[in-house]
Amino acid sequence: MATTTAAPAPKVTATPGEEAVLGKAYDLELLRKLWPFVRPHRKLLVVWAMVMPITIGLELALPLLFAYALKHHILTGELDKLPLDALAYVGIIAAQGLSGLTETWFLQLAGQRTMHALRIAIFDHVLAQRAAFFDRIPVGRLMTRMTNDIESLNEMFAQGAITLLSDVVKMIAIVGVMLWMDAKLTLLVLLTMPLLAVLVEYARRLMRASFRQIRVRLAAMNAFAQEHLSGIKVVQLLGRASTAQREYDEINAGHRDAYLGQIRADAWMYALVEAIGTLAIAVVIWYAAGYRGASEAALIPTLWAFIEYINKFFVPVRDLSQKYAVMQGAMAACERIFQLLDTHEFDGGGPEAEAAGKRPARPEPRTGPGDPAIALEGVHFSYGAEPVLRGVDLKVTRGATVAIVGATGSGKSTLIKLLTRLYERDTGSIQLDGVDIRDLPMGELRRRITVVSQDVLLFAGTLGENIALGQPFERSQLDQAIRRVGLDRALTRRGADIDAKVTERGSNFSAGERQLVAFARALVRDPEILILDEATAHVDPEAEQLIERGVAELMRGRTTLVIAHRLSTIRNSDLIVVMDRGLVVEQGTHEELVARGGYYATLERTFRRADAHEA
Numbered sequence: 340m341a342t343t344t345a346a347p348a349p350k351v352t353a354t355p356g357e358e359a360v361l362g363k364a365y366d367l368e369l370l371r372k373l374w375p376f377v378r379p380h381r382k383l384l385v386v387w388a389m390v391m392p393i394t395i396g397l398e399l400a401l402p403l404l405f406a407y408a409l410k411h412h413i414l415t416g417e418l419d420k421l422p423l424d425a426l427a428y429v430g431i432i433a434a435q436g437l438s439g440l441t442e443t444w445f446l447q448l449a450g451q452r453t454m455h456a457l458r459i460a461i462f463d464h465v466l467a468q469r470a471a472f473f474d475r476i477p478v479g480r481l482m483t484r485m486t487n488d489i490e491s492l493n494e495m496f497a498q499g500a501i502t503l504l505s506d507v508v509k510m511i512a513i514v515g516v517m518l519w520m521d522a523k524l525t526l527l528v529l530l531t532m533p534l535l536a537v538l539v540e541y542a543r544r545l546m547r548a549s550f551r552q553i554r555v556r557l558a559a560m561n562a563f564a565q566e567h568l569s570g571i572k573v574v575q576l577l578g579r580a581s582t583a584q585r586e587y588d589e590i591n592a593g594h595r596d597a598y599l600g601q602i603r604a605d606a607w608m609y610a611l612v613e614a615i616g617t618l619a620i621a622v623v624i625w626y627a628a629g630y631r632g633a634s635e636a637a638l639i640p641t642l643w644a645f646i647e648y649i650n651k652f653f654v655p656v657r658d659l660s661q662k663y664a665v666m667q668g669a670m671a672a673c674e675r676i677f678q679l680l681d682t683h684e685f686d687g688g689g690p691e692a693e694a695a696g697k698r699p700a701r702p703e704p705r706t707g708p709g710d711p712a713i714a715l716e717g718v719h720f721s722y723g724a725e726p727v728l729r730g731v732d733l734k735v736t737r738g739a740t741v742a743i744v745g746a747t748g749s750g751k752s753t754l755i756k757l758l759t760r761l762y763e764r765d766t767g768s769i770q771l772d773g774v775d776i777r778d779l780p781m782g783e784l785r786r787r788i789t790v791v792s793q794d795v796l797l798f799a800g801t802l803g804e805n806i807a808l809g810q811p812f813e814r815s816q817l818d819q820a821i822r823r824v825g826l827d828r829a830l831t832r833r834g835a836d837i838d839a840k841v842t843e844r845g846s847n848f849s850a851g852e853r854q855l856v857a858f859a860r861a862l863v864r865d866p867e868i869l870i871l872d873e874a875t876a877h878v879d880p881e882a883e884q885l886i887e888r889g890v891a892e893l894m895r896g897r898t899t900l901v902i903a904h905r906l907s908t909i910r911n912s913d914l915i916v917v918m919d920r921g922l923v924v925e926q927g928t929h930e931e932l933v934a935r936g937g938y939y940a941t942l943e944r945t946f947r948r949a950d951a952h953e954a
């Protein structure tokens with residue numbers, strides 16, 4: 340996993356990861372898993388399988404027709420019959436073209452439709468995973484699944500497995516026709532086969548090795564580029580560009596060399612197969628030289644047809660290793676894709692959620708005057724080995740504003756992630772109105788709680804779309820939200836409105852403006868519980884004044900948890916909860932805590948200094 344440290348650039352090498360795995364070229368288990376995606380298009384494949392032998396038959400008929408014309412019309416001097424032969428020849432070629440076209444069309448149609456379905460399946464699957472999944476699997480790798488790996492599978496349809504099948508059919512057919520024409524000559528030609536087999540096997544091994552290298556290095560290259568492009572500002576501002584260039588060059592050179600290895604193997608293979616093909620033709624001519632006498636002329640048509648067939652026979656052999664590599668790549672890609680599809684860490688899909696669907700009755704919510712809106716008891720949690728929350732207890736009264744303060748890394752944001760079930764607590768209980776959040780449908784939980792955090796992600800589109808985010812809000816509702824949080828003033832300044840264009844990641848909006856968009860998102864949703872996680876951290880004091888109205892508007896009459904770093908916000912809350920290293924160490928009102936002279940009193944002095952500094 341990538342680390343972002345200030346230390347010297349981490350050495351990036353092509354570490355063989357999942358990409359290094361090379362399976363069999365034909366893995367029935369994998370093909371079986373792929374089948375559900377191919378199945379809806381099986382009729383297309385049936386058409387292909389029916390047309391394919393026709394194309395081959397027509398192609399193989401041409402030398403036969405020519406040999407026939409040679410034998411019966413040219414050598415006998417019946418030249419007036421030749422135009423008819425020519426016409427038949429043209430007819431066969433036209434028919435072959437047509438059937439080839441049909442064949443390719445149906446095969447590719449099946450392939451493209453399968454890829455389409457598979458891509459959707461992967462995307463949907465990934466979107467449904469919970470946050471911990473994305474901590475483990477880098478985005479670059481997921482992207483590779485959806486692009487490169489799908490493309491590898493696509494190649495299988497275009498030029499791999501499936502055409503390999505028609506190649507084999509064609510080669511068998513060629514040998515069949517040759518045997519029928521002249522068995523002895525055919526057997527002589529087949530003497531070159533062992534040589535060919537040795538060669539193909541050798542080339543296959545070479546290919547396999549270089550193929551693995553190419554995969555590994557390509558993956559490294561993608562991951563490296565992805566990481567640096569998404570962090571382009573850091574790369575440029577902190578002068579990482581030249582080191583990055585050097586490292587990229589290194590990985591890139593490795594990729595090039597691996598490719599050259601494959602090209603070398605391929606070129607050798609091509610040349611040697613050509614040589615063996617020529618050898619086979621030489622055998623045919625040598626055989627013909629052995630004939631003396633009357634049958635000599637009769638041999639010419641056969642010779643000619645044989646030379647044609649031998650040439651046709653060696654074309655697929657030449658492509659064989661290439662196709663083998665494609666197949667191997669496709670199977671490896673297929674394996675990685677299904678590995679991903681078999682990973683089930685569904686967001687809210689745990690066994691308890693499934694059981695919840697079958698549960699007879701949902702526990703009655705307790706909403707009496709004395710019951711807390713949110714209650715945490717003995718909550719423990721860790722992302723990995725290190726405990727992050729070590730037994731947190733917390734009660735939030737309905738309608739109250741509770742401030743959570745504490746040093747960076749004390750677990751404040753983690754608490755919020757557990758409350759919204761982005762992550763699952765390890766032990767302890769978390770309840771909303773006395774109902775365990777695990778007993779609430781995920782959709783309901785997230786409708787009732789809205790989090791506004793310091794990182795506001797906008798999507799490419801319009802401002803309105805970014806506030807609604809796919810929910811069916813009226814335009815007037817969106818407009819109202821914009822006005823109530825004070826975003827309209829910022830918009831007017833730049834002469835924009837609700838239809839303002841938002842570029843990718845909202846880069847044409849300032850941090851303060853993005854923050855207001857987040858407030859508008861929350862406001863229009865009108866959640867029961869509002870959580871602000873350092874929501875104004877990125878905003879300068881001037882802009883914060885602008886936002887203040889938006890925040891106040893948002894908090895009015897709502898149960899609010901606010902992770903704050905400004906004394907003014909903290910001071911005015913009904914309850915202040917102080918966290919330290921995963922524990923709640925103090926709670927009370929501002930006055931109580933200051934009077935107590937504990938952790939908060941120290942913290943408060945720091946806050947005051949910081950505020951005075953900014954003012």
Ligand SMILES: Nc1ncnc2c1ncn2[C@@H]1O[C@H](COP(=O)(O)OP(=O)(O)O)[C@@H](O)[C@H]1O
Nearest residue numbers: 474722723727746747748749750751752753754
């Ligand atoms: N996704 C994550 N994976 C692993 N560790 C994490 C992750 N998110 C946060 N942490 C760790 O958990 C601890 C608490 O983080 P957090 O709750 O974000 O603190 P804060 O109080 O600053 O909001 C930190 O030590 C942090 O490094």
Ligand SMILES: [Mg+2]
Nearest residue numbers: 751752753872
């Ligand atoms: Mg935080």
